[in-house]
Structures are given as C-alpha cells and as structure tokens.
Amino acid sequence: MPAHKSVSVIGAGAWGTALAEVAARAGRKVTLYARNAEHATQIQATRVNPKLAGVQLDPGIVVTSDIATAARADIILAVTPAQHLRAAVGHIASHLKPDTPVIACAKGIEHGTHKFMTEVIAEAAPGAVPAILSGPSFADDVARGLPTAVTLAARDEALASALVQALGSATFRPYHTTDVRGVEIGGAAKNVLAIAAGIVVGRNLGASALAALTTRGFSELARLGRACGARAETLAGLSGLGDLLLSCSTAQSRNFALGVALGRGEAAPVGKLAEGAFTAPVLCELAASRKVDMPVSNAVAAILSNRLTIDAAIEGLLTRPFKAEG
C-alpha cells in the first residue's frame, strides 16, 4: 500500500472545510480546492471559510482554485453536493495519478441514472479507486474537534484500512468496511427520513411519534439496503442507524430543519443544502424499481413535489393496514 502523505479536498463548503481540518489533524499535507478563484484567495488569506464560520483553518492547509495542483495528492476527498459530484470528479479526473483513491463524502443518489456516489466516481474518473466516507458527523462538530465516529468503505479491505489510518485521529474515528453499498444507502436514505422526522416535530406530533417514525424509517432504509445487497451490520452501524438517529433528533441537521419548517407551514430555510429534498424522488424511484415498500420516503417525496398535503400524508401513513413488524 503506497504512503498516503497528502490529501486534497474538492469542494470548499462546510463539510469539505471540516474534512480538511480532519486531514490536517491526522498529519496529512492538505489542499482545499474551491472552484471559485475569489473564494479560494479569500479563504487562503483570512483562514476562515464563511461556509463554516467561527472555524480558524489549520495554518498548513493550502487553499487553491487550481485543479492540477489539487490533483497532485495521494487521497482525494470529493465533498460537493451529490448532484454535482460527477462534474467535480470529471473535472479533476485527467489530472489524477493512476489508482488514486477518490473518497465520496457526499450523501445522495444521482438523478436520472440512479447511481450511487462510488458508481458516479467510477464513471467520471475510470483510473481512480472509489471509496466512501459517511456517518453521524456535523461539519461544525467535526471542525471544532468534538469526538466523531464514521464509516469508511472501499472494496479492497487493505485500502479501506489504510485510508482510515491516513484520516483518523483521537477525535475523528473512522471504522473501515468493504460494504460500499451499505454505507452509501444509509447516508442517502437518512436525509429523506430526517425531513419526515422534522415534519413530525414541526407538527407537534409528540416524542412517541418521533420514535415511531425514526424506527419505521430505519425499517424501510434497511429493507432497501438488503434489496441492494447491503450487509445488516452496516445498515445498523454508524453510516445507517447511527446517522439516522443523529439526523432525526436535532435541528442542527439541515434536513430535519427543513422538515420542521414544512411541518409548521413556514418557508424552507434559505441557503442551507438539504440533500434529502434532492434524494427523495430518486430514492423512491430506486425503491419502486426493486419492489421495496418505502411509505415514509414516498410521503416525503409527495409532500416536496406538492402531490400531497402534510395532513393527507400523515393520515395516509396512520391508516395503513396493520401488519407484522418487520
């Protein structure tokens, strides 16, 4: 396994900036790529990214808008919104060294193609080795050095383990696995379910309803996971159940906050990326194509596309036929 001395982060948003800090803390030489040259110059000079206010960048992190410079790293972290991943990875692909690990840190499924994040990387950068990092971790918590644990998956176990060694530290603990599909399904589905959880809270349906929604949400996440070949222990691990619990429990989650606003009949928060809103329709299409029942996710997709009112969606879920738990 080659030494992983340097890391480049593609996408200078909240999560990309937090992960640049993670890599710097782990002792890597870090480059943070911002596609906008003015933003790159500003962050490089001020050491603060307005997308992650209050966090002072590690002095060793170099911020650039030069893609060829960013590509000269031993590990690439791809940290754009899921629907932008193909363009971002395609942009860097021709500059990469052969077999460079490209770790997807976005949570979602591509519109139109129904492709998962590592599949998008494999197509956009055929010479790279795709991997995925996902789990319960808010950018702000991670950047502040609060303790966090996530899952990092690559098909080759030795590579997954080496990537964990390269990025892990006392406060950021990745666990490795080869169950790539399990990790990417958990991260994508939990955002949709977090919107539903937020709606429950915004509508004042009570703590019991929130626990029921979260549990039944996990049930459908796991059903889809199993249908796509994911392992049960991954679905019940950090990137599945762990992230679902986090995102369904606090308005620190942008997806949950969107749900709360919808539940209260208020406008969606402005300028906050809620991936679940983009993932909902494609998750439901994927589930339908696999004949997997996902009633909560279907309700979220229908509410977001104005096909169903919130009250009608709640009534529809509560009047489904009684059945065995599973």
Ligand SMILES: NC(=O)C1=CN([C@@H]2O[C@H](COP(=O)(O)OP(=O)(O)OC[C@H]3O[C@@H](n4cnc5c(N)ncnc54)[C@H](OP(=O)(O)O)[C@@H]3O)[C@@H](O)[C@H]2O)C=CC1
């Ligand atoms: N924030 C969090 O706590 C966590 C987020 N994630 C996931 O990480 C992903 C990104 O989220 P987050 O960082 O919060 O989002 P932000 O909205 O904070 O930032 C997204 C960044 O991606 C950049 N970007 C978009 N397209 C491209 C491109 N083609 N090339 C390079 N850069 C691009 C944007 O650049 P520009 O400013 O120029 O538009 C922006 O800086 C999402 O999938 C999210 O679910 C995962 C775990 C935690």
Ligand SMILES: O=C(CO)COP(=O)(O)O
């Ligand atoms: O993925 C996250 C936490 O694990 C971030 O959640 P939000 O995107 O909902 O803020």
